[in-house]
Amino acid sequence: MVHIGNSLPTRFQELFVHKDWIMNIHEILRGRILVLDGAMGTVLQNKELTAEDFGGTDYEGCNEYLNITRPDVVHDIHTAYLDAGADILLTNTFGGTHIVLSEYNLQDQDWRKQKPWYKPSK
DSSP, X not given: OOOOOSSOOHHHHGGGSSSOHHHHXXXXXXXXXXXXXXXXXXXXXXXXXXXXXXXXXGGTTOGGGHHXXXXXXXXXXXXXXXXXXXXXXXOSOTTOSHHHHHTTTOGGGHHHHHGGGOSOOO
């Protein structure tokens, strides 16, 4: 997920208090429902991004490459989902696989598109 600052809003702090945050999520789920974010691809399409935003015409449509070329756009979408009440954010790596990235000749960089986004938002 995208790093969104040095501190979480109070309602998110309970998710990341413990080192073993997966176990903490299980504890929270015993008491309430956690809300997942929405459709990243749909929101990205609504942004009407240009080929330049994607890093050129060769990469146009590769949403995962936006993690590199326009992390601000991904950040803004995640922030909007948090503001709307989401508790959990998915990464912008739906097509970040070797096979999908090969369509853009980026197959050798599949690790680069995903690794920075695995950490929890802060």
